[in-house]
């Protein structure tokens with residue numbers, strides 16, 4: 023069992039509080055993604071799980087053992103870094119074999135494991151090459167192979183695909199998932215790329231300023247963001263957040279930009295952000311119970327299968343919608359009404375950013 027528990031972990035570097043009381047539980051065999059903007063503390067948290075940093079306060083447990091003060095070598099974790107960290111003077115085979123020799127495995131077992139991982143990540147033809155004779159993607163696979171061959175119960179990955187071109191990255195992402203399904207080790211994967219996070223994670227932990235903003239399945243985080251930060255960070259294009267600082271009635275918000283029904287049972291303050299995703303707004307009049315929003319088309323961008331249309335609402339706020347290519351002709355300068363189903367509407371407190379939901383949701 024390699025369940026990982028992070029309990030009240032903080033980390034201070036002089037004046038910087040890199041992590042502020044982080045609590046997390048990662049299940050055995052889970053693929054957990056740590057996602058957040060640059061500087062939010064993802065790498066610091068990963069390095070603490072690896073044993074390369076010590077928490078200022080709190081505890082870390084791996085498989086039920088308190089490892090907070092254990093050195094990296096005694097934690098049974100493998101780490102894949104952004105820069106691969108392969109030994110340049112050794113062949114691929116020697117790079118993979120090194121850690122296995124250090125663990126005292128015999129030659130036959132080392133050969134067996136090299137054969138297995140080379141097959142798994144498809145590097146068999148390159149086993150006798152040095153890293154410099156490999157492409158970025160091939161080096162990446164070697165770095166992965168090296169970790170998998172050790173059979174650690176936990177594997178930690180820090181932006182391992184960031185140096186790979188976009189096309190190969192998509193292939194590698196699918197490969198990572200395939201390998202994870204086969205090998206099943208508990209994996210923690212750091213990225214600032216929300217698309218990568220959505221594609222890979224069984225669950226995602228969204229971080230900001232050293233804090234956990236939300237933890238949940240990709241669908242949870244996409245469909246039920248806990249606050250305005252998560253709503254903006256997940257999804258491309260970003261969720262539209264239209265400010266409504268007045269016009270808030272008992273069961274409807276009515277501003278120059280929009281008219282939106284309020285779900286029953288929600289206590290709504292005087293200053294809210296009304297959120298909806300660009301793909302959930304369709305052109306046309308709102309049916310009863312739907313949200314209506316109007317604006318003038320500012321810019322139209324053709325993206326291939328879809329068209330991204332930027333609007334300006336009556337009170338000057340920007341709204342972006344994404345619609346199928348052939349749905350209609352969008353003319354810059356045209357006035358348009360949009361409708362959003364009530365289920366696709368999100369409400370956030372404009373002050374703290376917390377999602378406003380009826381009790382029990």
Ligand SMILES: Nc1ncnc2c1ncn2[C@@H]1O[C@H](COP(=O)(O)OP(=O)(O)OP(=O)(O)O)[C@@H](O)[C@H]1O
Nearest residue numbers: 035038040058059060061062063064065066067214
């Ligand atoms: N050794 C250190 N000394 C001082 N400050 C540090 C140290 N390591 C990290 N920090 C600070 O802690 C904060 C979190 O850094 P961290 O590297 O964990 O962020 P990150 O989310 O991984 O960012 P990125 O995506 O840019 O790698 C940052 O403000 C960083 O400057």
